[in-house]
Amino acid sequence: MPVLVLASRLDVAAMNIVDKLLHKFSFAESGLFFGGHSVYARGDVYLAYVDCDSIHVSDLGSLARVEAVIFASRHRSESGRPSFTVHVPGNLLDEAPYGGMPREVALAAPERMRAALLSLSEANLRAGLGYSVSLEVTHHGPTGLGVPVVFIEIGSSVEEWRNGRAAEVAAEAVMRAADPDRGGLSAVGFGGGHYAPDFTKLEFEGELAFGHIVPKDAVGALDAGFARRLFERTWGGCRLAVLDWKGVKGVDREALLRFLRDQDVEVLKS
Numbered sequence: 001m002p003v004l005v006l007a008s009r010l011d012v013a014a015m016n017i018v019d020k021l022l023h024k025f026s027f028a029e030s031g032l033f034f035g036g037h038s039v040y041a042r043g044d045v046y047l048a049y050v051d052c053d054s055i056h057v058s059d060l061g062s063l064a065r066v067e068a069v070i071f072a073s074r075h076r077s078e079s080g081r082p083s084f085t086v087h088v089p090g091n092l093l094d095e096a097p098y099g100g101m102p103r104e105v106a107l108a109a110p111e112r113m114r115a116a117l118l119s120l121s122e123a124n125l126r127a128g129l130g131y132s133v134s135l136e137v138t139h140h141g142p143t144g145l146g147v148p149v150v151f152i153e154i155g156s157s158v159e160e161w162r163n164g165r166a167a168e169v170a171a172e173a174v175m176r177a178a179d180p181d182r183g184g185l186s187a188v189g190f191g192g193g194h195y196a197p198d199f200t201k202l203e204f205e206g207e208l209a210f211g212h213i214v215p216k217d218a219v220g221a222l223d224a225g226f227a228r229r230l231f232e233r234t235w236g237g238c239r240l241a242v243l244d245w246k247g248v249k250g251v252d253r254e255a256l257l258r259f260l261r262d263q264d265v266e267v268l269k270s
Contacts, residue, residue: 001067002044003178008054013074013154013161013170020164020171021047021072034063045178054151055089055099055141068109068148068235070116070177072170075136075155082129083155084120084170085195086113087136088211090143090233092218092226099141103226108138108211108234109148110187115180116152117203119173127165135196135203137189137215148235150177184209186237187268188230190256191216191244198244198270211238220252227259245269 007014030041090105
């Protein structure tokens with residue numbers, strides 16, 4: 001089945017990435033339409049537009065029969081640091097202020113995320129941009145598309161969103177994620193901060209491929225059922241948890257370890 005790349009027409013970075021995809025990778029009109037817009041294709045990779053913010057996409061309509069969805073997107077942060085980020089969407093708490101449903105997570109695709117992360121790092125170096133490259137924890141919507149979802153983002157201000165070289169780096173990562181050649185051992189990460197520095201480092205230096213990542217502040221809100229859900233919502237199966245040992249409060253860590261042992265999940269410490 002094809003892989004679908006989606007870009008919001010409201011998103012400056014997404015439209016910049018799409019421009020590079022169309023021209024550098026020779027996408028052509030497919031004859032299909034989605035949301036009133038032409039769908040472009042290159043082999044088994046489809047490229048389509050949405051008129052809402054990506055986090056609010058609720059269904060795939062006529063393109064529902066795809067293998068995975070990759071969102072080209074902007075990333076915004078208070079620091080404003082130039083960056084490339086990769087993550088799976090989902091809401092870990094009892095609220096969903098940025099799309100999706102509360103306490104619902106999308107299907108993660110660790111192999112595609114790993115391919116994107118490594119591609120971003122390599123292309124960022126070649127381009128001499130000096131942006132930071134990292135995973136992010138699971139956050140925001142959409143959560144109910146029914147297929148694995150990956151966000152590949154340029155951050156963190158209009159200057160970076162409009163940067164042509166940054167868009168080329170992100171476009172290359174989109175294509176690598178669409179047809180991943182970087183295997184890895186799927187894992188769910190627990191602990192640490194939003195940009196998951198320990199897990200990003202482990203992915204760069206070894207063979208781990210992270211999908212869902214739960215930050216320190218959300219670990220205490222987990223129960224056994226929701227912890228199990230994170231593994232169930234990992235495409236291809238996952239029986240490995242990696243704990244940022246110092247990045248989880250002691251009381252939360254002990255409860256989490258009980259959940260994981262009861263589910264016969266292997267635990268690694270970082």
